[in-house]
Amino acid sequence: MVDQVSDNKSKKADIITVAKAARVSPSTVSRYFNHPELLKTTTRKKIDSAVRRTGYIRNRAAQTIHGIRSGTIGVLVPTLDHAIFAEVVQAFSDTVAKQGFTILLASHGYDLQREYAILRKFLEHRVDGVVLTGLDHDEAVFQLLDSQEIPCVLMWNYSETSRFPSIGADNEQAGRLIAEHVLALGHRDVACMFPPTNGNDRALARREIVINMLHASGVEVPKEWMLETVYSISESKQDAKKLFAQTNRPTALICGNDILATGALYGATASGLKVPDDVTVVGIGDFKGSSEIEPALTTVRLPARRIGQEAGNALVTAIIDPISNSVGSLNCAPEFVERRSSAVLE
Amino acid sequence: MVDQVSDNKSKKADIITVAKAARVSPSTVSRYFNHPELLKTTTRKKIDSAVRRTGYIRNRAAQTIHGIRSGTIGVLVPTLDHAIFAEVVQAFSDTVAKQGFTILLASHGYDLQREYAILRKFLEHRVDGVVLTGLDHDEAVFQLLDSQEIPCVLMWNYSETSRFPSIGADNEQAGRLIAEHVLALGHRDVACMFPPTNGNDRALARREIVINMLHASGVEVPKEWMLETVYSISESKQDAKKLFAQTNRPTALICGNDILATGALYGATASGLKVPDDVTVVGIGDFKGSSEIEPALTTVRLPARRIGQEAGNALVTAIIDPISNSVGSLNCAPEFVERRSSAVLE
DNA sequence: AATAGTTTTGCAAATGTTTTCATAAATTCC
DNA sequence: GGAATTTATGAAAACATTTGCAAAACTATT
Missing domain, CATH: 1.10.260.40 (lambda repressor-like DNA-binding domains)
Incomplete structure (x- = not known):
């Protein structure tokens, strides 16, 4: 017994x-x-x-070989180390979990070759759908997706002309909003701090539009004020301190994202500068903590939670109801948020 | 053709x-x-x-029904919204990816019932191993793991007596280190800010030891200085401001983690208090940004990356070589980090 | 050129399910 | 109480692989 x-x-x-x-x-x-x-x-x-x-x-494996859905969705992000992606993934995961899906998660660390390899692995596991981060991917990735006829959405960025449905924010718009604000405040001596742009179409789009807007208003950013800083508070604090130590310093600093802006804010404080009296600092993203930091950061909100949710719902729809090809791109509009870290030039 | x-x-x-x-x-x-x-x-x-x-x-599904490994590992965290868990997961994922494993990720939001349900789902997918966060779990969870004879490690926390191998930091030690420091500085009017402890054995362990240490040195924390604050910079800033507005305020504030401490620091600044001259603020965790914030935060480092890596290696070992039951617990020792936010009582 | 030995390949059974089709059981109706 | 329906169950084929065993195709040896 x-x-x-x-x-x-x-x-x-x-x-x-x-x-x-x-x-x-x-x-x-x-x-x-x-x-x-x-x-x-x-x-x-x-x-x-x-x-x-x-x-x-x-045993879902045994079910899956009958062509039944595996109940998994492949999620591919550059990294989880940036809180903002973690937030998107969390929202996505929660949304699809409600419909019984589990996510397979992997990160490629901005290496587009690895992205292809990971995608293949996802397909070996017969995921029911795939989410990619950003708009730009290796042509081989797109072809693989096409040939396997698997539902896919691109999340985080938005563009009308994306190869697959894109659900996210328009980075150009975000860049424009923040550049307009800084120009409207009357700043002409403007520095920029952006992350490296290889394999990162988001950062690239933001930087381009900011430079263009400034240029269109007759503001040129000198080379020594054009910082390329990796995504890290310590690096950005460091770089900001160096910038502020130059003999002539800018009256405004536009950062490619809120992490860089946070570091820049700390760097300003450490340099004995008052924000916004001595220098205006702005970011992009409205990350957690951006509204509480002292001084609260002027930025552009990219609605991470909402993007994750919308992407989740869209993909589940595409999976459950594949015929009615009803999933389209969605612009989760960025929104300018004025706080205390920016001020009109005296 | x-x-x-x-x-x-x-x-x-x-x-x-x-x-x-x-x-x-x-x-x-x-x-x-x-x-x-x-x-x-x-x-x-x-x-x-x-x-x-x-x-x-x-088709891995078709392989899996032959008893071949699925090549997936189930990772179960409370949430990804806390950057610290995202970091652990990232390190874990990178480590096991090198050995060809892909992770199935889900979060339970501190709901132990959901944890059980998610674990079952993982098992339906025939994951090769499972990682759980923290030491405390529903008895049903442990039994399921036992009966399925599936490799499992508990990560983030360490305890000699854990039910499965635990790889992480000893929260008691972490709490002790920070309490000792505050006491050594001579503080007797000490406030505490900890997150809600239901479903969160980490926070509980830290709070208990801190209270005990203070008590052992004759320091009692009055009820109105004993804050329970959800994990959020805005909440903690809010609560800190209220605390500092009380007629008699503490000379030191011990926070259960660095997020709370960050908010507390902002709250102090917003209340016109100078840290550490007017009040000492300390945290636990040494999260990203804690060393750059102004003033840099005194805290206890919990080595997230290392924990993720060690847990990954341990689990892969247990999966690949299941007979030689060689995986044991590992104490990734917390380390006291003195920075600028704490000072001796004048 | 025949034999023995080795390497390479194919056949068929097995894996854990789902599903179609057929049969058995239960129910309804007169 | 038996025929006609309806409902519930089982047998067997199917799914995409892997693998033990045996046959075939090579090599080496005499």
């Missing part, structure tokens, strides 16, 4: 084990899970008890 | 399609992937080309 119990548990139970224990056929057990309404209440009870006794857990 | 090509791509290729295209048997194609050294160079080339032409992608 005791042996019996431990036997049941030792060899992992499959559907046949359960069937025997319940004295029904395997088909019936299968129906118990997939179409319970077809079973008599009494058999349902028998199987219920058998499942419990045997400790049976369904 | 053109039809031929598009045909190949339209119906997704399986191993039989490839076999036909290469004029070999399916078994040979299988061996091409799993034991290529058994094949003649010429057949290998034939299959190589056939795979390319047909766009075949291996």
Whole structure:
């Protein structure tokens, strides 16, 4: 009797084990899970008890080879180390989990070759759909997606002309909003701090538009005020201190994202500068903490949570209802947020 | 001819399609992937080309039902919204990816019932191993893990007596280090700000030891200085401002983590208080940015990256070499980091 | 050129499910 | 109480692979 119990548990139970224990056929057990309404209440009870006794857990791998959905979605981000991506992923994951999907997560660290390799791995696992971050990807990635006919959305960025539905913010718009603000405040001596742009179409789009807007207003950013700083508070604080130590310093600093801006704010404080009296500092993103930092950061909000949710819903729709090709791009509009770190030039 | 090509791509290729295209048997194609050294160079080339032409992608689901590893690891965290967990997950994911594993990620939002449900889902997907966050889990979770005989490690926290190997920091030690420091500086009027402790054994362990240490030195924390604040910079800034507005205010504030401490620092600044001259503020965690904030935060470093890596390596070992039960707990020791936000009582 | 030995390949069974089709059981109706 | 329906269950084929075993194709040896 005791042996019996431990036997049941030792060899992992499959559907046949359960069937025997319940004295029904395997088909019936299968129906118990997939179409319970077809079973008599009494058999349902028998199987219920058998499942419990045997400790049976369904095998999705075995289901998946029947062309049934795997219930997984591949999520591919550059990195989780940036809180903002973590937030998007969290929102995405929560959204699709409600519909029974689990996410396969991987990061490529801005290496587009790795992205391709990871995508292949996702496909080996027969994910039901894929989310990629940003608009720019290797042509091979797009072709693979096409040939496998698998639902895909691009999240975080938005563009009308993206190769797959894109759900996110328009970085050009974000850059424009912040540049307009700084120009409207009357600044002419403007420095810029942006992350490296290789493999990062988001940063590139922002920087381009900012430079262009400034240029259009007759403001040129001298080379020594054009900082390329990796995404890190310590680096940006460092670089900001160097910038502020130059003999002539800018009256405004536009940062490519709020992390850089946070470091710049700390750098200004460490240099004995008052923000915004001595220098205006602005960011892009409205990350967590940007509204609480002293002084609160003027920035452009990119609605991370919303983007994650919308992307999740869109992808699930595309998976569940693949015929009605109803999923389109969505512009989660960025929004200018004026706080205390920017001020009109005296 | 053109039809031929598009045909190949339209119906997704399986191993039989490839076999036909290469004029070999399916078994040979299988061996091409799993034991290529058994094949003649010429057949290998034939299959190589056939795979390319047909766009075949291996089906891991079909492999998995043969008892072959799925190549996935289930990772279960409370949330990704806390940058610190995102960092651990990133390090973990990178580590196991090098060994060919992909992670299934889910978060339970501190709800232990959901944790059980998610674990079941992981097991349905036949993950090769599981990582849980923290030491405390529902008994049902432990039993399920036991009965399925699946490798598991608990990460983030460390305890000698944990039910499964635990790889992480000892929160008691962390709490002790920070409390000792504050006491050594001579503070007797001490306030505490900790996150809600339900479903969060980490926070609980830290708070307990801090209170005990203070008590042992004759310092009692009055109720109105005992703050329970959710993990959020805005909430903690808010609560800190209220605290500092009280008629008699503490000379030191111990925060349960660096996010709370960051908010507290902003709150102090907003209240016109100078840190550390007017009040000492300390945290636990040494999160990103804690060393750059002005004033730089005195805290206890919990080595997130290292924990993620060690947990990854440990779990992979347990998966690849399950017999030699060689995976044990590992104390990634917390380390006191003195910076500028704490000072001796004048 | 025949034999023995080795390497390479194919056949067929196995894996854990789902699903179609057929049969058995239960229910309804007269 | 038996025929006609309806409902519930089982048998067997299918899914995309892997693998043990045996046959075929090579090499080396005499």
